[in-house]
Amino acid sequence: MPTVGILTLQGAYDKHAQVLRKRNVDTQSVRYRGDLLNCDALIIPGGESTTMSKLMDHIGIRDEILTFAQTNPVMGTCAGMILMANRGGDSRIKPLGLLDITIVRNAYGRQVDSFVEEIEVKTKVGVEVIKGVFIRAPKIKSIGENVEVLAELYNEPIFVRQGLHMATSFHPELSNSCAIHDLLISMIWEPVLAE
């Protein structure tokens, strides 16, 4: 049985663990150097990207995540996507640069503009309609040529994948569907893709 690490610095880490438990996948809280050693994939959850970026450097776990990401799947949701991007244009955040995308934070507006919308996502089994929960969500402003778009809303990408890495601007952990977590789990068994 694979083990999925969840970055547990701040944010909705418990909700991701609940989804993975439904799939009988072991989870590992990632808070210290060395926690990634036994993990087969990593989730960077939603929360506040400024807080997580600072804590990542406070404990010095950034280099371990980057090494891990070279050979293992990593998924970021909302703030996690902001941290995985290579361009954000916000000096408050030092992103990991795992995805060739440009992010605009809180691009749908403040909390009163947070919303729920049905979205169509490309998964292992084809296209599925799931509930997309967008909380002060970021937008993907541009993508590199190696980035595949797995879902769009109003003609803008909301779910992208590049090799072993993927990210959503919405919160699959707050949805009633396990489709996106299933995709991450299936990626553990895929051969390592050359970038």
Add this chain to the structure above:
Amino acid sequence: MEKGSFEVKIGLAEMLKGGVIMDVTTAEQAKIAEDAGAVAVMALERIPADIRSEGGIARMSTPKMIKDIQNIVSIPVMAKCRIGHFAEAQILESLDVDFLDESEVLTPADDANHINKHAFKVPFVCGCRDLGEALRRIGEGAALIRTKGEAGSGNIVEAVRHMRKVQNEMKVLTILDEEELMAKSKELGAPFSLVKQVAKLGKLPVPNFAAGGIATPADASLMMQLGAESIFVGSGIYKSEDPPNRARAIVAAVTYFDNPEKLAEVSYDLRKAMKGLDIAEIPEEQRLQERGW
């Protein structure tokens, strides 16, 4: 597209878990809070310790102050309105505040009724001293609950009392027979549907944070170990000798709340904490936690 549903209100509360929400009274303080790693700031005119010492009526913050703070930080900006003052709440909602605290720290506007929080798109947080109070506020639409503690006291004892009381009363619900829940609902003064829900879940249906008297990394750790999912800090930071360092230390203390070595490490270089007050020194009529019901 559905905006302002209970689901997205709780969604934001979920994102604030494992974090520190800091009281700020100026844009400069908001910047310090964000730089220290706060997950949100609470904009208010005076911090509770000053409201307590200066007296007078404490009202919602001015729109200008809120806009100034929104312009300088990227994290969520919360604001307080007076208990029952739904007009203040409407104004704050129109300013696109991210979370509203219907707070006992401000002077109550209605001594019988709290705000009908379902009528708003903005999510609300409310304080409680026990489970009944928590469930009444959730019944009115609160998407987040916090202990009242005793704001501005720098004394953790009331927040501990309130958190223990809520946790204890929830444990009791989980072992009661279904036949006993209606009588319990009457005793708690809480909606029956929510009592049934807590009996089944063993926890509140919304996130549960701690507030009121947190002054040190150890206080933050204590509240997290007692079951809080995040921490509100106000006077504890700005009445200490080194607010930015203390703010950073409390952020780290919430992430590493169960690691004593790490807590010692983050506390090592801190200067003096706020002096604080023994609760017995505060006359009963001046205790903020007595406001609301």
